[in-house]
Structure formats: structure tokens, C-alpha cells
Amino acid sequence: MKKRLLMQIGLVLLIIIVSVFLYRIGKGFQIIVENKNNALDGITFEVQGPVRVIFDDKDKLELKENSADLALLIGYGEHKIKVEVLDAEGNAIKSIEKTFKLSGKEGDLLSIPALLSGSERYIFKRE
Amino acid sequence: MKKREAAFNLKRFLMANIVPIIFILLSVFAIPISQFSASYLIQEMLIRLARNSFLVLSLLIPIIAGMGLNFGMVLGAMAGQIGLILISDWKVIGLPGMALAAIISTPLAIALGWMCGAILNRAKGREMVTSYILGFFVNGLYQLVVLYFFGYLIPIRSPELVLSRGYGIRNAVNLLGIRNCLDYCIPLTIHGIRIPLGTFIVTAIFSFFIIWFRRTKLGQDMRAVGQDMEVARSAGIPVERTRLISILISTVLAAYGQIIFLQNIGTLNTYNSHEQAGMFAIAALLVGGASVAKATLPNVFVGVILFHLMFVVSPMAGKYLIGQAQLGEYFRVFVSYGVVALALVIYEWRRARERAYARRMFRGEA
Numbered sequence: 001m002k003k004r005l006l007m008q009i010g011l012v013l014l015i016i017i018v019s020v021f022l023y024r025i026g027k028g029f030q031i032i033v034e035n036k037n038n039a040l041d042g043i044t045f046e047v048q049g050p051v052r053v054i055f056d057d058k059d060k061l062e063l064k065e066n067s068a069d070l071a072l073l074i075g076y077g078e079h080k081i082k083v084e085v086l087d088a089e090g091n092a093i094k095s096i097e098k099t100f101k102l103s104g105k106e107g108d109l110l111s112i113p114a115l116l117s118g119s120e121r122y123i124f125k126r127e
Numbered sequence: 128m129k130k131r132e133a134a135f136n137l138k139r140f141l142m143a144n145i146v147p148i149i150f151i152l153l154s155v156f157a158i159p160i161s162q163f164s165a166s167y168l169i170q171e172m173l174i175r176l177a178r179n180s181f182l183v184l185s186l187l188i189p190i191i192a193g194m195g196l197n198f199g200m201v202l203g204a205m206a207g208q209i210g211l212i213l214i215s216d217w218k219v220i221g222l223p224g225m226a227l228a229a230i231i232s233t234p235l236a237i238a239l240g241w242m243c244g245a246i247l248n249r250a251k252g253r254e255m256v257t258s259y260i261l262g263f264f265v266n267g268l269y270q271l272v273v274l275y276f277f278g279y280l281i282p283i284r285s286p287e288l289v290l291s292r293g294y295g296i297r298n299a300v301n302l303l304g305i306r307n308c309l310d311y312c313i314p315l316t317i318h319g320i321r322i323p324l325g326t327f328i329v330t331a332i333f334s335f336f337i338i339w340f341r342r343t344k345l346g347q348d349m350r351a352v353g354q355d356m357e358v359a360r361s362a363g364i365p366v367e368r369t370r371l372i373s374i375l376i377s378t379v380l381a382a383y384g385q386i387i388f389l390q391n392i393g394t395l396n397t398y399n400s401h402e403q404a405g406m407f408a409i410a411a412l413l414v415g416g417a418s419v420a421k422a423t424l425p426n427v428f429v430g431v432i433l434f435h436l437m438f439v440v441s442p443m444a445g446k447y448l449i450g451q452a453q454l455g456e457y458f459r460v461f462v463s464y465g466v467v468a469l470a471l472v473i474y475e476w477r478r479a480r481e482r483a484y485a486r487r488m489f490r491g492e493a
Binding site for chain 2: 015018019022023025026027028029030072074
């Protein structure tokens with residue numbers, strides 16, 4: 001009887017753990033990707049041109065100068081971003097790759113000019 | 128003698144399969160009139176087979192246990208929908224979202240299935256009508272929860288889900304995050320026809336589960352209970368418990384079936400999606416040649432194909448035949464309710480005939 005109860009409690013715990021795991025790997029976060037001049041901590045990061053942004057090697061976004069778009073990233077873990085600055089013909093003239101973590105809340109803003117300029121604060125929670 | 132026996136068997140075969148035969152004849156008549164191409168029809172049938180098979184399969188276990196067609200499967204469908212509403216609010220996407228919706232719906236479906244089973248044990252011999260009315264009752268409870276408790280007692284953060292008054296779920300919930308995530312998780316296209324392989328694999332696993340389940344001790348007990356409750360009780364089988372488990376399993380599987388169904392559709396109609404789930408699944412099973420007392424795996428798949436083939440071709444056939452697509456729409460609603468009524472009438476007629484035969488045997492007249 002006791003063994004059976006322990007097994008049932010164990011099963012419930014296992015289901016809870018699996019649920020939390022599924023939540024963490026499946027949670028979607030919508031972030032704003034901005035290719036606009038941005039002033040952060042008194043420093044202004046300027047737009048370097050139209051860009052192609054690739055998240056986790058699959059989701060692609062093309063942003064013109066002074067434009068923004070939404071991206072949907074899945075999971076709490078680390079995400080990969082690849083930014084290519086494009087010339088007039090659409091060829092990549094500069095490329096940068098980084099990994100980042102989300103704040104875990106909705107409405108993170110990712111500033112492409114800040115990322116291209118090497119700032120570590122290129123992703124932050126929008127006020 | 129042999130000739131007479133063959134003729135007799137043919138008659139019996141026709142009588143036993145009258146519903147699928149009518150549907151095959153209707154399809155043969157309606158397909159050329161509808162002017163649909165073969166590739167379109169194949170694609171549609173594959174999608175609908177993936178969408179509906181699991182729901183229809185969930186009906187098999189109560190039939191084995193002699194409880195007839197489980198109209199109470201809508202209870203499971205409601206549990207599945209609550210899981211889907213919650214994952215939509217939490218924005219859990221893709222297969223993890225679907226799996227999480229299934230986990231959330233499981234305890235709800237177990238509770239509802241237990242309640243349904245317990246009530247049906249008190250309404251032996253009238254299970255179908257009882258479960259049908261129970262569906263209406265639980266629908267009321269579901270509406271209370273979804274319309275008043277969500278956003279009020281149960282926190283819902285997404286403004287796109289909540290009604291403008293601040294609580295209650297909107298009429299339509301967009302399931303874009305999980306749309307087709309199972310169907311096309313393994314991409315396969317043959318001659319331009321996309322195969323929903325992921326759902327087919329899940330359905331195949333479930334079909335094998337049913338085959339295995341029938342051979343287990345519990346499955347054999349269910350068959351014994353389905354054949355004769357008193358004999359099963361004399362043999363030491365806990366009849367009430369076995370019946371309750373069969374309804375419980377069916378309700379849980381209906382919850383998963385509804386999740387699979389809605390991931391294929393991509394939109395949850397909060398207050399209506401579950402209402403037709405039971406009726407259409409039951410109609411499809413009956414169209415496949417099943418009866419209230421006997422249903423097999425081929426009945427499920429043949430039924431889904433024939434029933435949904437009629438669904439697809441009848442509006443267009445109606446349009447080309449008499450210039451009104453609406454007639455085809457009426458026809459398919461008439462067909463789905465009509466086939467359930469026909470199956471129930473045939474079942475009752477056979478039962479009355481068997482009883483009369485048994486009485487004659489008892490008197491030594493036969």
C-alpha cells in the first residue's frame with residue numbers, strides 16, 4: 001500500500017517535472033528587433049545599413065534602415081543571432097554572430113546597431 | 128444447397144454493411160459531379176484522416192465493454208480545449224505546447240471520465256442517451272468555467288484571449304503556435320501531396336495499443352462484460368469498475384483526439400468546437416460499418432474516409448447538380464444525423480429480433 005502510494009506520488013512529481021521542462025523548451029517570446037539609431041547609456045549607436053537577421057539558424061528577418069519587426073523565439077535557453085549588413089544588391093558586407101539569453105518576459109528589444117557596434121547591452125527589456 | 132447458402136451469406140453481408148454500401152454508392156455518384164481532381168480529393172482525405180481518426184478511435188473501448196457509442200466523449204474534448212486555452216495563454220509553442228496541453232487535460236479528462244462512468248453505471252442499458260444528456264450538462268459547466276472563471280479565478284494574461292470586459296475567453300482562439308506541428312513534424316511530400324506523417328504515426332501507435340489492449344486481462348474482462356454482465360459478474364469480474372475504466376480511457380483519449388483535431392484546424396472555436404466532436408466521430412464510425420455493439424479498426428478508417436469524402440464532395444455536387452452549394456451542406460448534416468438514427472434503429476430492430484428468437488428457443492418453438 002505504502003509502496004503504491006510512493007509510486008503514485010513519484011509519478012505525479014515526474015509529470016510536474018516533464019510539464020515544467022515542456023514549458024521551458026516550448027515557451028515562445030516575441031521580441032522587437034530594431035534597426036534604428038539607438039541611444040544607450042549616453043552612447044548613440046547608428047544604423048549601418050539594411051540587415052538580414054537570422055535567429056537560431058532558421059528564422060530570417062530582413063530589415064531596412066530605420067525599421068523594426070517582431071521575431072518569435074522559442075525556449076528559455078540560449079539563442080543564436082547572426083546579423084548580416086547588406087549592400088544595395090543584397091550581398092552581405094559584414095557579418096556578426098552572437099549568443100544571448102532573453103529576460104524571460106515579454107517585450108525584449110534587440111538593437112541591431114548596438115549589437116553591430118559591439119555593445120553588450122544590445123538586448124534589454126523595453127521600458 | 129451450396130448456392131442457397133451463398134445467396135444467404137450475400138444477403139447477410141449486404142444487411143450487415145448497408146450503411147457503408149450506401150455511402151460508397153453515393154460517393155461513386157457524387158465524385159464525378161463535384162468535378163474535383165483526384166489529387167485534391169486524396170490530399171483532403173489524408174488531412175481529414177489525420178484530423179479525425181484519433182477521435183473516432185477513442186470510441187472503440189466503450190463499445191468493447193458493451194456501453195455502446197460514447198456520446199460522453201465531448202467531456203474529453205472539453206478537457207482538451209481547456210488545455211489548449213491555457214497553453215495559448217502561456218504561449219507555449221509547437222510539439223512541447225501540444226504535449227503540455229495533453230498533460231493539463233489528462234487530470235480533467237480523468238475526473239470527467241470517472242464522473243461519466245459512475246453515472247453510466249447507474250443507467251445500465253441506457254448508456255447512450257445518458258451520456259448524450261451528460262454532454263449537455265458538462266457543456267454548461269464548461270461554459271461557466273470558460274466564460275466566467277477564466278480571467279477571473281484562473282489568471283489569463285493574454286489580452287487577445289480575454290473578452291473586453293476583463294474575464295471570459297473570446298469566441299475564437301488562434302492556435303497558430305501549434306498549427307500542424309504534429310501533422311508535418313516529419314515533412315513528406317509525394318507527387319505534390321503533403322502527407323501528415325506525424326499524426327499518422329501517432330494514430331498507428333494508438334491503433335496498435337488498441338490491438339494490444341484487447342488481449343490484456345482488462346481488455347478480455349471488457350469483452351466479457353460487453354457480452355453479458357451477469358455472466359461476467361459470476362466469473363468474478365468487477366463489472367462496474369471495468370465499465371468505469373472503459374469510459375475513463377475513452378474520455379482521456381477523446382481529450383488527446385480533440386487536441387490533435389484542433390492542431391490540424393489551427394483555430395479553437397471556444398464555445399462550439401467540442402459540440403459536434405462526438406456526433407461527427409460517431410457518425411464516421413457508423414458509416415464505416417460499425418454498430419452499437421461491434422466496432423473494429425477498419426470500421427474507423429473506412430468510416431472516416433467515406434464520411435469525409437461525402438463532406439467534401441456533397442456541397443460541390445449540390446452546386447453543379449442544382450446550382451446550390453447550400454443543398455449539399457444540408458445534405459451532409461442530414462446524413463450525419465441520419466446515419467446515427469439509422470444505426471440505432473437497426474441495432475434496436477436486431478436486438479428485438481434476437482430477443483424474440485431467444486423466447487422462441489426457450490419455448491421450444493424454433
